[in-house]
Amino acid sequence: MPNTEYRSAEHKFLKNLVSDRWTNESFWDHEWTDHGNCSSDVLLPPQYFTAAITQSRNTDITRWLRNATPRPIQPLDSGLFRQSAIENAIKAVIGANLNIYVSCRQFRGDVRYYLYEIHIYLDRTATNYVSCPASNSLRGCPANKDDALIKYITISGASTVDEESPNELIQSS
Numbered sequence: 308m309p310n311t312e313y314r315s316a317e318h319k320f321l322k323n324l325v326s327d328r329w330t331n332e333s334f335w336d337h338e339w340t341d342h343g344n345c346s347s348d349v350l351l352p353p354q355y356f357t358a359a360i361t362q363s364r365n366t367d368i369t370r371w372l373r374n375a376t377p378r379p380i381q382p383l384d385s386g387l388f389r390q391s392a393i394e395n396a397i398k399a400v401i402g403a404n405l406n407i408y409v410s411c412r413q414f415r416g417d418v419r420y421y422l423y424e425i426h427i428y429l430d431r432t433a434t435n436y437v438s439c440p441a442s443n444s445l446r447g448c449p450a451n452k453d454d455a456l457i458k459y460i461t462i463s464g465a466s467t468v469d470e471e472s473p474n475e476l477i478q479s480s
Contacts, residue, residue, distance in 0.1 A: 346431045358433035368425055369461070371400045382461040387419075390452035393459070397425060406438040410446035411457055420449055422459045 335356070343355040350358065372380035375396035380388050390409050397407050408426040413419070426446075428439045449455030 346433060349431045350433065355433060359429075362429060362433060366427075368397065372396050372459070375399070380459060382459050387456035387458055388422075390448055390455055390457055393422065393425070393457065394452070397427065401427060401436040404438075405436055406441065408439050408442065408444075408446055409448060409452075409457070411448035413447065420447070420455065420457045422457050423447065 335352075338359075339352050339355070343350070343352060343359070346355050369382075372393065375392065376399075378392070380386075380393060380396055390411075393409050394407055398405060401407070405427075407428075409422065410424040410426065411420040412423040413421070424446075426439055428437050429435065430437045448457065
């Protein structure tokens with residue numbers, strides 16, 4: 308961010324854009340540096356964040372997974388899904404030829420993999436889906452995404468992940 312005056316104006320903008328929960332300036336600095344900076348020749352930070360928040364509100368990944376065919380992908384206590392099925396459900400909405408990434412977590416004492424994040428990318432104007440950059444990273448998921456099963460749970464109201472036990476996550480909802 309270029310100068311203190313600009314940062315102050317940007318911080319006021321962000322405070323008005325979202326709830327008080329999201330007014331931590333270091334959070335927004337991180338988001339701009341890690342995610343928005345590639346748009347800096349097209350969008351100013353307030354424009355980028357407005358577009359990103361709009362996209363986030365319009366991106367219903369839970370619905371996209373629930374509408375997957377031939378089998379809906381829903382958060383279930385017993386539901387295990389192939390990573391490739393999760394990826395294909397998202398690609399059916401955003402574009403079959405686009406790279407997306409699924410990341411997983413394992414918890415101490417548990418051999419299962421849990422769906423942690425789904426990475427999708429937007430172009431520099433934050434309006435169109437594009438392929439994620441090529442990567443060989445497994446992002447915590449099993450090596451064979453066609454055979455490996457991933458557990459999909461949701462945690463209502465959780466803002467952090469306790470890496471000790473998924474049961475604590477489920478109980479905190």
